[in-house]
Amino acid sequence: MRDVEYESGEESAYECFDCGNITLAELKPSTCPDCGGQMRNRRMPLE
């Protein structure tokens, strides 16, 4: 096991619970920019 250090500026995908809107951001958005719903981190596998 090793720690994975993300470079600064690395963006993660966050998905809205309510409308499914996906936003890329460095920091977790408190609310969905579209509908104001809650966002959750979403892992997007590359393969």
Ligand SMILES: [Zn+2]
């Ligand atoms: Zn939303």
